Amino acid sequence: MANIKDIAKMANVSVTTVSRVLNNHPYVSQEKRNAVLQAIEKSNYQKNYNAVHLSTGKTFLIGVVLPYSNHPYFGLLVEGIANEALTLNYNIVLIQTNYDKNRELEALDMLKHKQIDALIICSRICDWDTLKHYSSYGSITLCEDTRGRNLSSTFIDHYESFFTALEFLASKGHSKIGYCIGRTSGTNSTQRESAYRDFLQKYNHPYEVHYIFNNCLFLEDGEQVIKEIKKMTDPPTAILVTSDQVAAGMVTCCHKENISIPNKLALIGFDNQPIAKLMAITTMEIPLVQMGRNLVIQATNSKDTTYDQFKSRLIERETV
């Protein structure tokens, strides 16, 4: 395959001139430009981007770290990320970790190794020190509140969001409220737990450990939760479900088990996924696609650290 040197020879110019027309630089006479263009045409020349990358030190690649690619939450996030990346002429390297810390570290190493220009971590496992260390090699952007940590982020105030949802349930007369969550670690989960505890304290409700369900990520997990609730002698009357997927699983299961929603059990999902609309699930909307877009903008603006908070919003439907 022809390279820039060949083109130079064919067009009777220097490689510099070829490079100039290739990159639309000024100061090239029309004739030489044409000559180069013709040579390119004739030889079916194609830039070798590895050479460009080595020479410029940039790859126009953004790494995206996420645990699962088949979860609708990340699906929407990636949707936004991919679209914005496209408009900014970046490409996306998908790094699926299955929540394995080593894979997250490998992703960080890619930053070190200059395989990618920036990293977006949609769900973090690493500690902050590690992250800060790696951020010297390239921009790292997170999807959780990082204020005070000097790393850019796009996030929801999950404390406020959770509290809002809880207050809504309280206003409907619920006092025995539980919640489902994907994992208990992580900033987002911690914020939610604080909101939950503060809420209980405010209303003087007891903290019932078995009202909290961990590892709730997929549809099937919703089924599991309902089964557990059925076994309880004093079950919750309402549940905050941090994923519409899981909420949908619960609704379907309740249907089968003849548990009336919202009379017997009230549900508030999160995200406002299509399934929530279809199944008329009351939910806290989270603008995932926009957040995805924003993440890319931050990741490519490596100069300044920004903390962009997005708003969630209660969408009342029929499960409360």
Place this chain on the structure above:
Amino acid sequence: MANIKDIAKMANVSVTTVSRVLNNHPYVSQEKRNAVLQAIEKSNYQKNYNAVHLSTGKTFLIGVVLPYSNHPYFGLLVEGIANEALTLNYNIVLIQTNYDKNRELEALDMLKHKQIDALIICSRICDWDTLKHYSSYGSITLCEDTRGRNLSSTFIDHYESFFTALEFLASKGHSKIGYCIGRTSGTNSTQRESAYRDFLQKYNHPYEVHYIFNNCLFLEDGEQVIKEIKKMTDPPTAILVTSDQVAAGMVTCCHKENISIPNKLALIGFDNQPIAKLMAITTMEIPLVQMGRNLVIQATNSKDTTYDQFKSRLIERETV
């Protein structure tokens, strides 16, 4: 940041020797090796992979072309792709096309430009000539029957699969059968249409155009279909739904509209997604995760062209 030359100097050896220990080549004395290792340690040296890529002409990157990243079908496929890529030490570049042909061409250009070693096209729009042209730049693997086209692929015999499903419905006494599909173009869709026509002919049923619903991809589309069916004076009694998502939307909608399933309307989904299990949807299972893994194996085996057919399987549940 230190480079291989610096290390060579520090360790008092040549760059070749450094390269040798870096790449675990034999023929390096233990002392020199140690010296190099120490220098690497001390200087916090990191390989620059762009240089490696330029020098070796490989990137260990596989491009994955798909229309939407938030569709469960592709979610599962990518799940498999990402996992196998990991084990083979490849990374994935996600290219979301939204079915825009230009983006598919851009992906093909990445192959030309050596930004990626191979390309997996999960859902194709390009014509075969274009594809064949680009395949000279790197391996292209498809997710549809490509036999006779000299391009590797992992696929389902959608003709057989569709026919099986149709026969099952016939055995249950259905004669007015329709189907929903994502798009009418593409090998997979064509195969299904042939099966459908052959089936009608076999049983001497008329071809009713309005029994075929196009653009059915997401949950919401299922709702739409049901609405259309409700308007019909002579509606189908059974429908093949090429996506469990859409089938789930239909089931939910029928529930709302008090259309009894399977009595009034029978449904067969495709994929066997978790939602199909949860909602007890009869479905044709497609081993998407395994297929994803296989695609990567083919993509990285650029030597020989292979056509790997996977089996689909009817899973009887409660919608027929």
Place this chain on the structure above:
DNA sequence: CTGTTAGCGCATTCAT
């Protein structure tokens, strides 16, 4: 076992 040397293909500074 080890080092010298020549690329890989392009960008860019500096001189003209």
Place this chain on the structure above:
DNA sequence: ATGAATGCGCTAACAG
């Protein structure tokens, strides 16, 4: 407006 020369960091053929 143009080109020569240098560098980006690493690999690998070749010589010893």
